[in-house]
Amino acid sequence: MHYSPCFHFLLPCLVYSFAVAFLTLRATFVNSWIRDSAATHYISFLEIDWDQISKIVEKLTDRNEYQGIGLLNFNDSEIDQWKQLIPDAEHVILHLDYVSNNITWEALYPEWIDEEEEFEVPTCPSLPKLKVPGKPRIDLVAVKLPCNKSESWSRDVARFHLQLEAARIAASSKGYHPVRVLILTDCFPIPNLFICKELLIREGNVWLFQPNLNTLRNKLQLPIGSCELAVPLKAKGQFETKCMMLVDVILRLELEEESEKWGGRGGGATIRSLALLSLVNICWSKNFYSERAHREAYATILHSAHIYVCGAIAAAQSIRMAGSTRDLVILVDETITEYHRGGLEAAGWKIHTIQRIRNPKAEKDAYNEWNYSKFRLWQLTDYDKIIFIDADLLILRNIDFLFEMPEITATGNNATLFNSGVMVVEPSNCTFQLLMDHINEFVSYNGGDQGYLNEVFTWWHRIPRHMNFLKHFWEGDEEEKKEMKTRLFGADPSILYVLHYLGNKPWLCFRDYDCNWNVDILQEFASDVAHKRWWKVHDAMPGNLQKFCLLRSKQKAALEWDRRQAEKGNYTDGHWKIKIKDKRLKTCFEDFCFWESMLWHWGETNWTDNATVALAPPAITTRSLSSL
Incomplete structure (x- = not known):
C-alpha cells in the first residue's frame, strides 16, 4: 500500500498547511489593509439629504438636456439614487486611484524649495488622475467630500485630491455648454478653486457651482502646491x-x-x-501688461498706526519709480488723522475709510487686536485683482505681471504657510463674508491675520522669494549667505523685486545707520545697505511728502536710549559710536521738543509720555508720482 508522506507526519503536515494558509491570508489582509488605509481618508460619512439635492436639480431649467452626469466618491446605493433623480442622463462613474499615505500636505507644501535650481529642479508629487470611460459629454460633476473636523480638514490631501479632479473633469469639457459642479460637504469647498461668485445655489451641505471654464483651466495649469514655483524665477510672466x-x-x-x-x-x-x-x-506701451489695468490696483492698510504713514508714502513712491501706473488704494480707519490722510493722498493713494474688525481671540490693546481689518481688502469690488502690500516694504522692480496670477499668490513663509506681506487677492463680498463667518472657528497660528488667512486659503501658489524678500539674517546663515543677501539688498539695478523691512523701520531710525544694531534681539534685522536703499527712495520723494517722515520727540528719546544700552553693552558692531548727522534730529514739529528730558525717567513703569502733538495740515501740493 502506498502511503502519503504526510501519513506518518500527520500533525506536522497539518501544522504546515495551516501555517501556509495563515501566512497567505495574512499577506492578503495586510496588502488590503495598506490599500484600504489610504481609502479611509476618502470616505465621507455625510448623510445625504436627497430632498435638498432634488430641490437644487428642480431649479436647473436645462436638466432635461443633460447628457452625462459624472459621479465621484459615491457608494452603490447613492449612485442608484442619482439614477432615479435624473433618469434620462448617462451616469458616468468616475474612478479615482487613491493617493498613497506617504504624500502628505507637507509634501505638497514644503517649507523650502530650490527656487534658483542650484542643486535640483523642484517637482511636485504626482497625484492620480481620474479615469473616465470613453469620452462622454458631462454636464454635471457631483462629488462627495470627507470633512473630518477633529483634524485639519482644510489640509486633508484626500479632500484636496477629490476637489482638484472634480475641477479637472469640468475644465476638460469641450464645446460651449455650461458645466456645473455639485459638491456635498459639511466644510466649505476650496474658496479660490470653487469661488463663491460662481456659486449658483446652496442648500445646507449641497453646493452647486457653475465655474468659468477658461479661468478654471488656467488655475489647473499651475503646480498643485507650493512644491514648484507658479511663476518661474527666470521668466516672470x-x-x-x-x-x-x-x-x-x-x-x-x-x-x-x-x-x-x-x-x-x-x-x-x-x-x-x-x-x-x-x-x-x-x-512700455499702455497695454503692455493687461487691458484690464483699470480693474487692478495695489492696496495696503493702515489701522491704529499713524507711524506707518511714512512707510506707505515711500511704498507708493517705489511703485511709481518701478514703472507701474496701476491705482493705489489704501484702507484707513478713523484713527488716521486728516493731516496724515492729506499726505497719503498727495503720494497717490486713493483713501477708503473702513471700520476696523476686531480679532476675537486677541487681548485688549494687544498688537493684533485689530489686524483682522485686512479682511476689508475683499470688499474692494471696484477691482478684479489687487496686489496687497504691507506698508513697510519697497517695490524695486515692476511686479505688475502678478496681476495675471490668481488668488492666493504669495511667497512661502514657514512650514506649509504663505507670507501675506505681498499677495494677490480677488475682491468679492461673498469671500469677505466667508472670512467673517468663520472668524470664531479657525485658530491663527500666530494670532494674526496671516495665520487666519492660511487656515482659509490652504491652496496657494508660490512665487519666488525675490518678490517679497525679507530683510532678515537667520541665526543659521553662514557668512557667505549673509554676504549674498547684502549684495542683493544693494544691487543696482535691482535683482530683488520687493524688499520687506522687518524689525525697526528705516524711517523710525536716524538715516545714518540701521538702528536695529542697537537692540540685541533685533540685530538679525540689521543691514546698513538695505537701510541706505530705503533712504534713496525717501530722497526721491517731493519735500512736502518727506515731512511725514519726521521723528517725534519720543522716538528720538527711544533711539538715544537704545544707543546708550548698546554703548553700555559695548556692542562689537560699534554703531553706537557713530555721530548722528540726520537733520531730523534737530527738527521739531511738536509743542514739546525737549526730548532729552524724557530720558530722565525712561524705563520707569509709572512714567507716561505727556508730550502732545499739535499738527496742522501742511500746505501740501498734490502731485502725481507717475512722472517720477
Whole structure:
C-alpha cells in the first residue's frame, strides 16, 4: 500500500498547511489593509439629504438636456439614487486611484524649495488622475467630500485630491455648454478653486457651482502646491518673457557689432535700433501688461498706526519709480488723522475709510487686536485683482505681471504657510463674508491675520522669494549667505523685486545707520545697505511728502536710549559710536521738543509720555508720482 508522506507526519503536515494558509491570508489582509488605509481618508460619512439635492436639480431649467452626469466618491446605493433623480442622463462613474499615505500636505507644501535650481529642479508629487470611460459629454460633476473636523480638514490631501479632479473633469469639457459642479460637504469647498461668485445655489451641505471654464483651466495649469514655483524665477510672466527675449537679442547684436568693427561689416547698429524700438513698443506701451489695468490696483492698510504713514508714502513712491501706473488704494480707519490722510493722498493713494474688525481671540490693546481689518481688502469690488502690500516694504522692480496670477499668490513663509506681506487677492463680498463667518472657528497660528488667512486659503501658489524678500539674517546663515543677501539688498539695478523691512523701520531710525544694531534681539534685522536703499527712495520723494517722515520727540528719546544700552553693552558692531548727522534730529514739529528730558525717567513703569502733538495740515501740493 502506498502511503502519503504526510501519513506518518500527520500533525506536522497539518501544522504546515495551516501555517501556509495563515501566512497567505495574512499577506492578503495586510496588502488590503495598506490599500484600504489610504481609502479611509476618502470616505465621507455625510448623510445625504436627497430632498435638498432634488430641490437644487428642480431649479436647473436645462436638466432635461443633460447628457452625462459624472459621479465621484459615491457608494452603490447613492449612485442608484442619482439614477432615479435624473433618469434620462448617462451616469458616468468616475474612478479615482487613491493617493498613497506617504504624500502628505507637507509634501505638497514644503517649507523650502530650490527656487534658483542650484542643486535640483523642484517637482511636485504626482497625484492620480481620474479615469473616465470613453469620452462622454458631462454636464454635471457631483462629488462627495470627507470633512473630518477633529483634524485639519482644510489640509486633508484626500479632500484636496477629490476637489482638484472634480475641477479637472469640468475644465476638460469641450464645446460651449455650461458645466456645473455639485459638491456635498459639511466644510466649505476650496474658496479660490470653487469661488463663491460662481456659486449658483446652496442648500445646507449641497453646493452647486457653475465655474468659468477658461479661468478654471488656467488655475489647473499651475503646480498643485507650493512644491514648484507658479511663476518661474527666470521668466516672470508672458509679457516680461517677451521683453527678456528682446533684450537677449539686443545683447547678442551688441556682441556682433563689436566683431563687425574688426571685420569691416556694418548694419548692426540699425538692426539694434529696430530691436530697441520693438522693445519700447512692447514693454512700455499702455497695454503692455493687461487691458484690464483699470480693474487692478495695489492696496495696503493702515489701522491704529499713524507711524506707518511714512512707510506707505515711500511704498507708493517705489511703485511709481518701478514703472507701474496701476491705482493705489489704501484702507484707513478713523484713527488716521486728516493731516496724515492729506499726505497719503498727495503720494497717490486713493483713501477708503473702513471700520476696523476686531480679532476675537486677541487681548485688549494687544498688537493684533485689530489686524483682522485686512479682511476689508475683499470688499474692494471696484477691482478684479489687487496686489496687497504691507506698508513697510519697497517695490524695486515692476511686479505688475502678478496681476495675471490668481488668488492666493504669495511667497512661502514657514512650514506649509504663505507670507501675506505681498499677495494677490480677488475682491468679492461673498469671500469677505466667508472670512467673517468663520472668524470664531479657525485658530491663527500666530494670532494674526496671516495665520487666519492660511487656515482659509490652504491652496496657494508660490512665487519666488525675490518678490517679497525679507530683510532678515537667520541665526543659521553662514557668512557667505549673509554676504549674498547684502549684495542683493544693494544691487543696482535691482535683482530683488520687493524688499520687506522687518524689525525697526528705516524711517523710525536716524538715516545714518540701521538702528536695529542697537537692540540685541533685533540685530538679525540689521543691514546698513538695505537701510541706505530705503533712504534713496525717501530722497526721491517731493519735500512736502518727506515731512511725514519726521521723528517725534519720543522716538528720538527711544533711539538715544537704545544707543546708550548698546554703548553700555559695548556692542562689537560699534554703531553706537557713530555721530548722528540726520537733520531730523534737530527738527521739531511738536509743542514739546525737549526730548532729552524724557530720558530722565525712561524705563520707569509709572512714567507716561505727556508730550502732545499739535499738527496742522501742511500746505501740501498734490502731485502725481507717475512722472517720477
